[in-house]
Amino acid sequence: MNKARSNPLNSALMHGALILYTLIALFPVFVIIINSFKERRSIFREPLALPDAESFSLIGYQTVMKQGDFFLYFQNSMIVTVASLFFILLFGAMAAYALSEYRFKGNLLMGLYLALGIMIPIRIGTVAILEMMVATGLVNTLWALILVYTAQGLPLAVFILSEFMRQVSDDLKNAGRIDGLSEYTIFFRLVLPLVRPAMATVAVFNMIPIWNDLWFPLILAPAEETKTLTLGSQVFIGQFVTDWNAVLSALSMAILPVLVLYVIFSRQLIRGITSGAVK
Amino acid sequence: MKRARIRWHILVFLAPAVIVYTAVMIFPLFNTLRLALYSRVDQERVFVGLQNFQTLFFDPIWSEQFWNALGNNFWFFLIHMLVQNPIGIALAALLSHPRLRFAALYRSAIFIPTILSFVIVGFAWKLILSPIWGIAPEMLDWVGLKSLYAPWLGREEYALTTLALVSVWQFVGIPMMLIYAALLTVPEEILEAGEVDGITGWAAFWKIKLPLILPSIGIISILTFVGNFNAFDLIYAAQGALAGPDFSTDILGTFMYRTFFGFQLQLGDPHMGSAIAGAMFAIILVGVCIYLFGIQTRMRRYQL
Numbered sequence: 001m002n003k004a005r006s007n008p009l010n011s012a013l014m015h016g017a018l019i020l021y022t023l024i025a026l027f028p029v030f031v032i033i034i035n036s037f038k039e040r041r042s043i044f045r046e047p048l049a050l051p052d053a054e055s056f057s058l059i060g061y062q063t064v065m066k067q068g069d070f071f072l073y074f075q076n077s078m079i080v081t082v083a084s085l086f087f088i089l090l091f092g093a094m095a096a097y098a099l100s101e102y103r104f105k106g107n108l109l110m111g112l113y114l115a116l117g118i119m120i121p122i123r124i125g126t127v128a129i130l131e132m133m134v135a136t137g138l139v140n141t142l143w144a145l146i147l148v149y150t151a152q153g154l155p156l157a158v159f160i161l162s163e164f165m166r167q168v169s170d171d172l173k174n175a176g177r178i179d180g181l182s183e184y185t186i187f188f189r190l191v192l193p194l195v196r197p198a199m200a201t202v203a204v205f206n207m208i209p210i211w212n213d214l215w216f217p218l219i220l221a222p223a224e225e226t227k228t229l230t231l232g233s234q235v236f237i238g239q240f241v242t243d244w245n246a247v248l249s250a251l252s253m254a255i256l257p258v259l260v261l262y263v264i265f266s267r268q269l270i271r272g273i274t275s276g277a278v279k
Numbered sequence: 280m281k282r283a284r285i286r287w288h289i290l291v292f293l294a295p296a297v298i299v300y301t302a303v304m305i306f307p308l309f310n311t312l313r314l315a316l317y318s319r320v321d322q323e324r325v326f327v328g329l330q331n332f333q334t335l336f337f338d339p340i341w342s343e344q345f346w347n348a349l350g351n352n353f354w355f356f357l358i359h360m361l362v363q364n365p366i367g368i369a370l371a372a373l374l375s376h377p378r379l380r381f382a383a384l385y386r387s388a389i390f391i392p393t394i395l396s397f398v399i400v401g402f403a404w405k406l407i408l409s410p411i412w413g414i415a416p417e418m419l420d421w422v423g424l425k426s427l428y429a430p431w432l433g434r435e436e437y438a439l440t441t442l443a444l445v446s447v448w449q450f451v452g453i454p455m456m457l458i459y460a461a462l463l464t465v466p467e468e469i470l471e472a473g474e475v476d477g478i479t480g481w482a483a484f485w486k487i488k489l490p491l492i493l494p495s496i497g498i499i500s501i502l503t504f505v506g507n508f509n510a511f512d513l514i515y516a517a518q519g520a521l522a523g524p525d526f527s528t529d530i531l532g533t534f535m536y537r538t539f540f541g542f543q544l545q546l547g548d549p550h551m552g553s554a555i556a557g558a559m560f561a562i563i564l565v566g567v568c569i570y571l572f573g574i575q576t577r578m579r580r581y582q583l
Contacts, residue, residue: 010480011379014373014376014379015380015381017369017373018370018373018374018385018389019385021366021370021385021389022385022388022389024448025388025389025391025392025448025451026388026391028392028400028403028404028407029391029392029395029403031403031407031414032399032403032406043412044411044412044413047412047413047414047417048414048417087299090295091295091296091299092296094291094292094293094295094296095292095293095295095296095297097292098289098292098293099293102286102289104286104289110293110297114296114297114300116305117300117304117305119501119505119563119567120308120560120563120564120567121505121509121563122303122304122308123509123511123532124308124311124509124556124559124560124563125304125307125308125310125311125556126307126311126535126539126552126556127307127311127314127539127549127552127553127556128306128307128308128310128311128314128553129303129307131310131314131549132303132307132310147299147303148303150299150303151299151300151302151303151304152304154296154299154300155300158296182288183288184288184291187292208393208394211396212394212395212396212397212398213512214396214397214398214511214512214515214516215511215512215532218515219540230396230398233398233399234398234516237398237402244406244412247402247406248406251399251402251403254396254398254399255395255399258394258395258396259391259394261394262391262394266387266390269390270383270386270387270390270456273456273457273460
C-alpha cells in the first residue's frame with residue numbers, strides 16, 4: 001500500500017527541506033543567545049562561535065541588571081497578562097453561556113455584535129481610547145492595559161467558547177435544574193469544568209499577543225513604573241544601542257520567558273489551532 | 280397564562296462582556312471616526328466635516344506621506360501573500376505527509392519565531408543584517424555571494440522589502456499551522472481513490488488537496504490583510520517612528536502614530552490621527568467585505 005508516497009529519496013528530500021527551514025527559523029535566536037554570553041571582542045571577531053572559557057562573559061547581563069528594572073517590567077507584564085486572561089475567560093465564558101444556552105429576543109443580533117470585533121482591530125480606536133483613559137485617570141496604570149486587552153480578546157473568546165458550550169449535554173443541565181440548582185451554580189459548577197479544554201485554547205491564543213504587544217503599552221502606559229517587558233526592553237535597547245553586550249543580553253532575557261511559556265503550552269497551542277478552533 | 284418575565288440571569292451573564300466590549304472597543308472606534316471630523320482651532324474643538332480627509336488626500340504635504348504609507352503598506356501585504364503564504368502552505372504540505380518522522384519537532388521549532396515579540400525580532404535582525412557585526416556578509420561569503428551584500432535596512436530601495444521578509448520569517452508559522460490543520464481533515468479515502476486513478480505525489484497535492492483547502496487559504500489571506508494593514512510594531516522597533524531611511528518603510532500604522540503623537544518638531548494632532556485611523560478602518564472594512572461577500576460565498580465548499 002501507498003508505495004508511491006513513501007520512497008526513501010522523497011523522504012530524504014522532505015527532511016532536507018524541513019531541516020533547512022528549521023535552521024532558518026532558529027538561527028537568529030541562536031546567534032543572539034550565544035553572543036550574549038561572550039565578551040565584546042569575541043562578539044565581533046567570531047560571531048558564530050560558541051562561547052568558550054576565554055570568551056565567556058556575563059558583563060552584558062550585569063549591565064542589564066544594574067541599569068534596567070527588568071524585574072519590575074517582568075512583573076508588570078505578568079500582572080497585565082494574567083489579569084487580562086482572567087477577565088477574558090470569565091466574561092467571555094459567561095457571555096458565551098448566555099448566547100448558547102438561552103433563547104431570548106436579540107440573541108442572534110447580540111452574537112453578531114460581539115463577533116464584529118474579531119475582524120476589526122482595536123487599534124483603530126486608539127485616539128479615543130487614550131482620550132478616555134486620560135479622562136478617567138487610568139492612563140499610566142496597568143488597568144488601562146488590562147481593560148484594552150480584555151475588550152480585544154472577548155470577541156474571539158465568546159465565539160470559540162459558545163461553539164463548545166453548545167456541545168454540553170442538555171440532560172446534565174436539566175438534571176441540575178431538577179435538583180434545584182440556580183442558573184449560576186449550573187454554569188460555574190457543571191458547565192465551566194466541562195469546557196476547560198476550550199478555555200485553555202482561548203487563554204493560549206490570547207497570551208502571546210498580549211505579552212508581546214508594544215502599541216498599547218507605548219501609548220497608554222509608558223511611565224517607568226508601568227512599563228511592560230516588551231516596552232521596557234525596547235526602550236532599554238534604544239538607549240544602549242552601542243553597548244552590544246547589554247543589547248544582546250536584554251534580547252536574550254526578553255526571549256527567555258516567552259520560550260519557557262511556549263515549552264509549557266506548545267502542545268495546547270498546537271492542539272488548539274489544529275482542532276479548528278479558529279475556523 | 281405565563282407572563283414573560285425578565286430573566287435576570289441572562290442579563291447578569293451578558294452584562295460584563297457587553298459593557299467592557301462596548302465601552303473600550305466599539306465606543307472608542309466610533310468616537311475616533313467622529314473625532315476625525317473635528318479640528319483644533321485656538322484650543323477649541325471645531326467641527327470641520329470632511330476637511331481633515333481632504334487635507335489627508337489632497338494637501339501636498341499630507342497626501343505625499345499618506346500615499347507613500349499606503350503604497351508601502353500594499354507592497355508589505357503583497358510580499359506576505361507571495362512569500363509567506365506559499366512557504367506556509369509548502370511547509371504544511373510536507374508536515375502533513377503521513378509517516379513523516381519528527382513532524383511534531385519541526386512544527387514546534389518552525390513556530391518559535393511567531394511567539395517572539397516584534398521588539399526581539401526587529402532588533403535581532405537589525406543586528407544580524409548590520410554591516411558592523413558582519414554576520415550576514417560572512418555567511419554570504421561561505422556560499423561565495425559576498426558581493427550581493429548590502430546594508431539592506433539602511434538603503435531606501437531595499438529597506439521595506441527586507442522588513443517585509445523579516446515579518447514573513449516571523450509569521451510563517453500561522454499559515455503553516457492553519458493549512459496543516461486543514462490538510463489533516465482531507466480524508467484518506469479520497470487520496471486512495473486518487474491513487475487508484477494514478478494521481479499521486481505532486482499531482483495529488485495540486486488536484487485533490489489544494490482545492491479542498493481553498494477555504495483555509497481564504498482565511499489566511501484575510502488574516503494577513505487585516506494584520507498587515509494595522510501593523511506597526513516591527514517597523515517601529517527596527518526603524519523608529521520616522522520609518523527611515525527617508526520614510527521608505529513608512530506604513531499606515533507608523534504614519535498614524537507619528538501624526539497622533541508628534542515627533543521631533545511636529546506637534547501631535549489627534550484629529551488628523553483619527554482621520555488616518557478612519558482611512559485604515561475603511562481599507563480594512565473593504566478588505567473584509569470583499570472576503571466575506573466576494574470570496575467566501577463564491578468559494579466552492581466540498582462536502583467531506
